[in-house]
Amino acid sequence: MFATSSLAGSKPEQYAQLLDQARALVHGEADRIANAANLSALVYHALPDLNWVGFYLYDGTELVVGPFQGLPACVRIPLDKGVCGAAARLRVTQRIDDVDAFPGHIACDSASRSELVVPLVRGDALIGVFDIDSPVLARFDADDQAGLEAIARVFVEALG
Template sequence: MVVGCVPGIYHPGMSFTVAEPTGDRVEDYRRLVAQAAALIEGEPDRVANAANLSALIYQSLPEVNWAGFYFAVGDELVVGPFQGKPACVRIAFGKGVCGTAAATRTTQLVPDVHAFPGHIACDADSRSEIVVPLVRDDTVIGVLDLDSPRPGRFDTVDRDGLEAVARVFLDALSPGDAL
């Protein structure tokens, strides 16, 4: 038995395979959400879950050059677990795409980051972005952020799928875990 693993419970990293795309993006997201739920089932730690979900998303979605979490600390977002190039460490609420998602509590779907007023360029290769706010008990606790080098990479299918992944993350948190 692996130290720290509970017998009879699925444990990430033990023969977990990322599903191959089917060509049907709605179905692919349905499968991604199911994989996300299985991956973090029974684990209430937000950092562990954010790390595993970042890796799952990054490995599952094509044309993504950054996938990860920022967590709210006071009136700013602080980088959490992610996959991709090094990131901006702190982003104020209301600034850039991530800060706008946190301040408005709405998913930001940005087909061209260069056209977004106040965009913060953490990676010069990123051309489009989607950011899903993480709201628990009426409090913004962070955001789920994805970038792509392809303009127009993200659409409403991605929005719906990533909002479902965010719900899986939020549902797994320990009671009262609001950063």
């Protein structure tokens, strides 16, 4: 059911298949840790050229690392630092072609060259961010952004 190598078609079609898998993974489960763990693994193994996929959860003050796939990560990120902090503070997806050109970028993994961070918001409440890193410059395009934002919505909706 979750054989990621079975994704086929155009990039939007592949994201539609991945979205169906994400919905199936979280169906009937409201625990944010369990869902973040499974969605991180799903995306990490489904998409090419990624070196980190995971969640940072907002504790009321800063972002704290949650479930992820990849090398060990920064544990805490203030909202005024890095790409994750910008996504959380501005509540707008950050799609960064070259992280070295982003002012205040936090290099948790020096191999990361591009990054896409989706804020997780429910109503007016910040839940955290969904963070995807790549060792490839300009790895993420508009199709990736739309597909990963849809998966982030699945996570938020599963919270009930």
